[in-house]
Amino acid sequence: MLLTPDEPRPVLLMNTIWASRSQVNDDLTTVAGLSDFLGFATGEDDLRAFRALRQALRDLAAVLTRDTRPVAQDRDLARAVEDLNRSARRAVAWPQLAAEDGELVRHDDGEGAPADRALAAIAAEAVELFTGEQRDRLRACYAPGCVLYFVKDHPRREWCSPGCGNRVRAARHYRRNRAGE
Numbered sequence: 001m002l003l004t005p006d007e008p009r010p011v012l013l014m015n016t017i018w019a020s021r022s023q024v025n026d027d028l029t030t031v032a033g034l035s036d037f038l039g040f041a042t043g044e045d046d047l048r049a050f051r052a053l054r055q056a057l058r059d060l061a062a063v064l065t066r067d068t069r070p071v072a073q074d075r076d077l078a079r080a081v082e083d084l085n086r087s088a089r090r091a092v093a094w095p096q097l098a099a100e101d102g103e104l105v106r107h108d109d110g111e112g113a114p115a116d117r118a119l120a121a122i123a124a125e126a127v128e129l130f131t132g133e134q135r136d137r138l139r140a141c142y143a144p145g146c147v148l149y150f151v152k153d154h155p156r157r158e159w160c161s162p163g164c165g166n167r168v169r170a171a172r173h174y175r176r177n178r179a180g181e
Helices: 009-014 031-038 044-065 077-088 114-131 133-137 162-179
Strands: 017-019 024-026 093-100 103-110 138-140 149-151
Touching (some): 009 044, 009 114, 009 149, 031 044, 031 114, 044 114, 044 138, 103 114, 114 133
Antiparallel strands (some): 093 103, 138 149
């Protein structure tokens, strides 16, 4: 379930843990869930690797954003850095140039299984996210019950989604009207 489809792939992976009204949900509990997320067949080893990378990304995002939500309190920075770097080394990739219909087009090629290449690519994108220009725009969503992260792509954006923003405004409205009784 992609709740924040326009986010960078590392954020999409982090957000495969999400909250509903009654519980925290995990889209990567099965190989089928991972296969749905990636769009191709995967195996048990791939599932373990992506879950480890996801936890590393969530830990790193929690540190970077100074996330104070309860879901972000049990984090291990050293393990997260090690797991991210291990994932980034998982497959060798390189750019390739191709001529298509008279246009020059970039394709990425590499060695290793598709899941290994996807894992390494997401890890490399995460390194860029955590150290590049978007670093200061990564946010934790503080809407009630939300466990997602997002990249603040507009100066007025404060929530991961319009739904979270609506919940915050409704709760504020309820508190104001309740206080007036």
